[in-house]
Amino acid sequence: MVFKKVSRIKIPEATIRRLSLYDRCLEEFNKGGKKIVSSSDIARKCGTNPAQIRKDFAYFGEFGVRGVGYYVENLQEDIKRALGINRSWNCALVGAGNLGFALLGTDSLAKRGFRISAIFERDPILVEMGSFQDIPMFSMADMHRVISEFGIKIGIIAVNPETALKVSHDLIDAGVKGILNFTPATLKVPPGVIMRNVDFAIDLEGIAFQLHNE
Amino acid sequence: MVFKKVSRIKIPEATIRRLSLYDRCLEEFNKGGKKIVSSSDIARKCGTNPAQIRKDFAYFGEFGVRGVGYYVENLQEDIKRALGINRSWNCALVGAGNLGFALLGTDSLAKRGFRISAIFERDPILVEMGSFQDIPMFSMADMHRVISEFGIKIGIIAVNPETALKVSHDLIDAGVKGILNFTPATLKVPPGVIMRNVDFAIDLEGIAFQLHNE
DNA sequence: ACGTGTGAAGCATTTCACAGCG
C-alpha cells in the first residue's frame, strides 16, 4: 500500500464526504465478516459508482491490490488516515439545550473519534450541576480559559441564533480552528478557521422544491 | 418581473441550497429596512459572488430591474415561489427523543413553512400523553392510517439508527414522498421518493480533514 | 482473468465580460 502526501493538490469537498461514507460501509462489511471488497461492492452498498470510488482513493494513494480488490481492514485504516480521524479530536459543545443533549446522547460522534470534552452553557442552574455524563460544564465566561487549557480545536455551536455570532467570536478568540454551526445564522470566519453549517431547514427546502415540481 | 416555468431544465442542487440562503439574507435586509438590494449586496452578506447569484436567479426568471437592483420584498416572494415554499408543508416527525424535541423546540422550521403535524413515538409512556405542544402524538402502529388521513408528504426520521430502515419503509408505504433522515443509516428509496441525509459526523470529519492538513 | 489505477473524454458548474435596459 502506498500513501501519497496530501501536499497541495486540492481535493473536492464531495470526495471527503464520500470517504466518510465509504468508511461507514466498510464498518458494515467488516461486521459481516467480509475480508476483501471490490470498488463495485462498495458502490452498490452506498449508491455511487465504482470509478468514482477508485478516483476518490487515488487522491490519497494506492489502497488496493490489482486483480484482487481491497482488504477491508487496511482500507478502513487508510481512509481514516486520509481523513485525519485515525486519532481522537477534542470538541467543545456550546449550548446545553435539547440539541446539545441530542448530540451528547448519541454515540455516533464518539464512534467517529470526536470527544466532547467541555460543555458551555448560559443557564447558571445547569452550570451549577458541574458536569453532565462526566463531561465538565462551564459558564460562557470560562470559555477562553478552558478551551486554551484543554487545547480544544473544534467547537460546536448549539445555542439560539441570536447568540451564535458572539459565541463564534469567543470560540475563535480562544483558539478554536474549526466550527460546526447548528444555527441558521451566517457566520463569517477569518482565514485559517474552518466553518461548516448544519441547517435542517435548507435540507427540507430542497425536498420541498423537488416535491413542488413533481 | 418574469417567472419562467421550471420545465425540464435540471437545476443544480447547489443552486437550490443557495436560494434558501439568499432568502434568509433578504429577511435580514428586510428587517434592516432596506428596500432595494444589488447582487453584490447579497453576495457580500452570504459569501458568494454576484455573478453566481444572478445566474441562480436566471434559472427561474428575471427577478430584478436592470440598472437598479432587486426589490427586497418582491425578490423574497419570487425565491419562495421558486423553491415551492410559498405555502405550508405538513411533516411527520418520527422519534420523540432529544433530537425530536430539539426540532420541535426551534421555530426555524415553522418560520420556513414546515409544520410538524404529527409525532410518532415508540415509547408508550410518551404516547400516552396524547400530544406535545398541541401536536398529536401516536404510536408507530398508527403511522399508515394517520399519514394518509392527514395527507402528509414529508417525514423526518429522528429515531435510533437500528430503527431507521423500518421507519423509512413504513413512511413510504404510508405515502410520504420526501424524507429527512437524521440517522447515519444509508437508506435506499424507490424512484419518486426524495431522501436527504443530515449527518453531523460527516461534517465534523470534513472539519477534521481540513485541520489535519493545516 | 480480474479488478485496480489513471489519462482522457464528457458533463456540470462557476466565473467572466459585456450587451441590454431602465
Add this chain to the structure above:
DNA sequence: CGCTGTGAAATGCTTCACACGT
C-alpha cells in the same frame, strides 16, 4: 450611468475505457 441578464470561457468533477500488476 449602473446593475441585471446571459452567452462564452474557464474551471472542476465524474465517467469511461483501457493499461497494468498480481
